Amino acid sequence: MLKNYFQIACKVYMRRKLFTAINLLCIVLTMVVLLVVTALLQATFFPTGVEGKSERFLQIGTVTQVSKNSTRRSPLGYKVIDQYLRKMKTVEKVAAVTGPESVSVYQKDSVNEIMMRRADAEYWQILDFKLLSGRVPTEEDVKLGRFVAVINESTAKKIFGSTTVVSQKINAGGQQFEIIGVVEDVLHMNAFADIWVPVTTLPSSQYREQYSGNFTVMLMGKSAADLPLIRDELLQVVKQVNADEPTHWDHTYMWADSKLDFFARGILSRDEVPDSGAAQLLAGVVFFMLLFMLLPALNLVNLNSGRIMERAAEIGVRKAFGASNRELVKQFVMENILLCLFGALLGLMFTKLTLIWLSNADLIPYLKVDLSFAVFAYGFVIAIVFGVLSGVIPAWKMSRLDPVLALKGAA
Known part of the structure; x- marks a missing residue:
């Protein structure tokens, strides 16, 4: 028929x-x-690719704090990540990374604007960057505040004319770094940047005491089955953050979201309710x-x-x-x-x-x-x-x- x-x-x-x-x-x-x-x-x-483990991790991009007279919505401060989120029992790895920030790179007689992110060592363990040469920062690099950097392939070609740049020096944002690795270009939200340096290279250590700042955090479980447990434990952690915050907000909201939930929450502005609107x-x-x-x-x-x-x-x-x-x-x-x-x-x-x-x-x-x-x-x-x-x-x-x-x- x-x-x-x-x-x-x-x-x-x-x-x-x-x-x-x-x-x-x-x-x-x-x-x-x-x-x-x-x-x-x-x-x-x-x-997939660099964020291929996304089914195992959740991310927190903002903290929303509410009082009778005002509301503050901002990226996370490092203190919240280091003193509260890193102590969560249901989480295998906690990675902190700043948002992309435009910095000037002075190389010979030219100036280029590139996007920089500062990250901890766990960031490189959660995301699967394709390393073209060299290595990525280790826990020791971050702990000692070494001025090392990883750049992507396009930036290496743009600034140096080659991807063979390991051990070269680069002046970015008024700081000089030694390039230790080159990675493949990526666009994904958590991985997008031109250059990455350790979080401990920030000019001031004041970031360690901030409840709000310029950080995103990724919370990775041992498997996808751990994600509901991470969300439940986070609710208790948020109560502790709210109690300790010296400004004494009436309510503090943080939500650990999947990629889809993260985008939906941002687009629909659902900062104060568990449902992201996905x-x-x-x-x-x-x-x-x-x-x-x-x-x-x-x-x-x-x-x-x-x-x-x-x-x-x-x-x-x-x-x-x-x-x-x-x-x-x-x-x-x-x-x-x-x-x-x-x-x-x-x-x-x-x-x-x-x-x-x-x-x-x-x-x-x-x-x-x-x-x-x-x-x-x-x-x-x-x-x-x-x-x-x-x-x-x-x-x-x-x-x-x-x-x-x-x-x-x-x-």
Whole structure:
């Protein structure tokens, strides 16, 4: 039966090549946009590579403190991380890192602006950077406050013209560091920077006594099963932080979030409630993707209606020989799904080319995104949904034609 549907569909598509080309163009353009967005969202919310352990760690980006007259929302201070979060029993590793900060690099007669982060040794143990040469900072480097640095590949080429820069000196932000390693370029939120140095190289030690500052923390468990336990223990830790804070805020809020929860909480400003709003954010994304699909689907409905109208005589003959409405609807919908699946294959090919272009065009620094099996599967699901949405209405309409009128060619 499927073979017959396929043979009929091919003959129908070749009969009106312009209609087929227009249908494919609508499908391919829509597929490329949806799949590129899906690939970018997957790379953001469910990263691999440098953040490949993301299923095992949670992150805290802000601390929100509330009193009757004011609210303060800021990144974490190092004191909260060092004196409270590092003592959590459910956590295997605690990593502290500052947010990216623009610094000037003076090298020979040129000045470059690059992004610097200061991190502890655990940061390099949680994230899986691809080391191209040299090494990364150790616990001893951090403890002794050694002025060592790791830079990424692009920055090495930009400043030194080569990636063979281990043992070279670099003046960044008014401080001189010895380069001990070069890592591959990465874009992920916790890893994005051009240069990394130990947190203990900060010009002043005052950061050690701050409850709010410029730090993000990653809390890694032994397995993904530990994450609920980490969240529960954090609730008790926050109470202790609030009691010890000398400003005496009425409430202090910190939430350990997954990547998706972290983004949702920031976008929806849900600082004072446990629910990050991730479900609502995903629902919104799905809604807008379906809405985006609706316009080309309606266009395809009109095109399919015109194409099927030309087959009135065929419908009349089939109905005269006993074909049921259900069989006719199934045939027309299957034809449309086959066309959409062919469009999906073309869409996947053009999506791959688009992602390669985005990765190489440097529109987004260090962006590296590719088609994954999940995105491939989403493409075929979207194609089937597209085929059903744009095929059912015209198919059902034409299947209900009176056979006598259909044989006369009247719709």
